[in-house]
Amino acid sequence: MADSDDAPRVGELTPPERTLMGPGPSDVNPRVLRAMSTPLVGHLDPSFVEIMDEVQELLRYTFRTDNEWTIPVSGTGSASMETAIGNLVEPGDTMLVPTNGYFGGRMASMARRAGGEVVEVDAPWGEPLDPADVEAALAEHEPDVFGFVHAETSTGVRQPDVPALTEAAHDHGALVIADTVTSLGGVELRVDEWDIDVAYSGPQKCLSCPPGASPLTLSDEAMEKVLSREEDPRSWYLDLSLLEGYWGDERAYHHTAPITNVYAIREALRLVAEEGIEERWDRHERVAGALKAGVEAMGLEMNAPDEYWLPSLNAVRVPEGVDDGEVCAELLERYDLEIAGGLGDLSGEIFRIGCMGHSARPENVLFVVTALGDVLESMGADVDAEAGVAAARRHLR
Numbered sequence: 001m002a003d004s005d006d007a008p009r010v011g012e013l014t015p016p017e018r019t020l021m022g023p024g025p026s027d028v029n030p031r032v033l034r035a036m037s038t039p040l041v042g043h044l045d046p047s048f049v050e051i052m053d054e055v056q057e058l059l060r061y062t063f064r065t066d067n068e069w070t071i072p073v074s075g076t077g078s079a080s081m082e083t084a085i086g087n088l089v090e091p092g093d094t095m096l097v098p099t100n101g102y103f104g105g106r107m108a109s110m111a112r113r114a115g116g117e118v119v120e121v122d123a124p125w126g127e128p129l130d131p132a133d134v135e136a137a138l139a140e141h142e143p144d145v146f147g148f149v150h151a152e153t154s155t156g157v158r159q160p161d162v163p164a165l166t167e168a169a170h171d172h173g174a175l176v177i178a179d180t181v182t183s184l185g186g187v188e189l190r191v192d193e194w195d196i197d198v199a200y201s202g203p204q205k206c207l208s209c210p211p212g213a214s215p216l217t218l219s220d221e222a223m224e225k226v227l228s229r230e231e232d233p234r235s236w237y238l239d240l241s242l243l244e245g246y247w248g249d250e251r252a253y254h255h256t257a258p259i260t261n262v263y264a265i266r267e268a269l270r271l272v273a274e275e276g277i278e279e280r281w282d283r284h285e286r287v288a289g290a291l292k293a294g295v296e297a298m299g300l301e302m303n304a305p306d307e308y309w310l311p312s313l314n315a316v317r318v319p320e321g322v323d324d325g326e327v328c329a330e331l332l333e334r335y336d337l338e339i340a341g342g343l344g345d346l347s348g349e350i351f352r353i354g355c356m357g358h359s360a361r362p363e364n365v366l367f368v369v370t371a372l373g374d375v376l377e378s379m380g381a382d383v384d385a386e387a388g389v390a391a392a393r394r395h396l397r
């Protein structure tokens with residue numbers, strides 16, 4: 001047995017106080033942090049069952065759906081994503097996925113692991129899908145499932161005209177899975193009105209909640225496909241037919257819910273309901289609009305044109321003569337401010353500046369425009385930092 005003198009000794013937990021304006025996590029409202037210090041009850045305690053009901057009701061409100069099958073999945077956004085794909089895609093099924101960003105690629109990996117065959121609809125990184133291309137791919141491949149990313153965090157692109165995509169998919173008999181990780185609670189999303197069959201999301205983006213319990217909603221029709229599978233899904237943990245026992249009427253043990261994360265998402269969703277979902281979408285557009293006005297007036301260029309600009313994730317072109325990684329490191333060092341560089345095809349070409357949930361506040365935007373202008377100027381980039389701040393302030397009046 002190890003002597004207790006061998007026990008590692010580490011100091012107090014004192015991470016730096018950052019302002020989080022990257023692709024997630026975003027800043028957490030103090031009310032959510034306080035909810036997380038609430039004492040635990042058992043995951044089958046009658047009081048917890050009530051909390052589960054409340055979370056489901058609040059999720060329905062936020063997704064704009066009446067779907068009975070609306071739950072927080074234990075795990076990060078990827079767990080909710082894999083629950084959607086791993087249950088809906090059966091071995092031998094075909095799934096149509098997009099190529100216009102990082103997360104379409106992840107959809108493809110998950111569909112293959114589920115035993116599905118993957119076919120693609122192409123669009124370059126930084127552009128949305130063209131409904132005509134989706135229609136053509138549906139006609140060519142007749143897939144069982146079509147997945148698209150509503151808010152592509154890797155490119156700052158919002159997929160416009162979602163109903164055109166879902167209508168085309170349904171005409172060809174495909175069920176639609178939407179990645180709404182960076183849109184839920186931040187930009188307009190209407191699951192029922194837009195006829196989305198399955199939507200998954202994450203808590204640490206526009207809901208401003210620590211990662212750990214991730215929203216998922218399925219229509220009755222999608223759930224019917226899941227419950228009539230011939231073969232069990234490959235994951236036991238994420239098998240919706242088993243999770244039904246816990247989140248459905250039965251309330252039987254499947255796995256221990258992450259109690260604290262459920263408290264957290266309940267409080268984060270309560271904040272959404274207090275603000276009003278449409279008011280919240282408007283706030284993101286207004287506050288991120290000031291960020292956009294600020295960087296443009298400074299002399300920088302947005303990567304996405306206005307028609308598919310994504311307020312919750314602003315992709316800004318890196319100006320001549322500076323290195324994106326060095327700029328991000330300097331912002332962290334000098335200002336305790338987190339933003340991110342580009343990924344994949346846009347690596348080195350864009351900054352990714354989040355404007356999500358509790359981070360989507362005027363003071364944060366003025367801070368990020370000021371700090372970014374200062375750092376870029378000090379690195380010799382051709383920007384007018386003061387003009388940027390003035391434009392952001394004007395936009396917020």
Ligand SMILES: *Cc1c(COP(=O)(O)O)cnc(C)c1O
Pocket residue numbers: 024076077078079081103149151152153154179181182202211
């Ligand atoms: C963050 C993100 C995910 C994955 O969520 P994790 O919480 O990192 O597992 C999936 N899709 C999109 C669009 C995202 O931005």
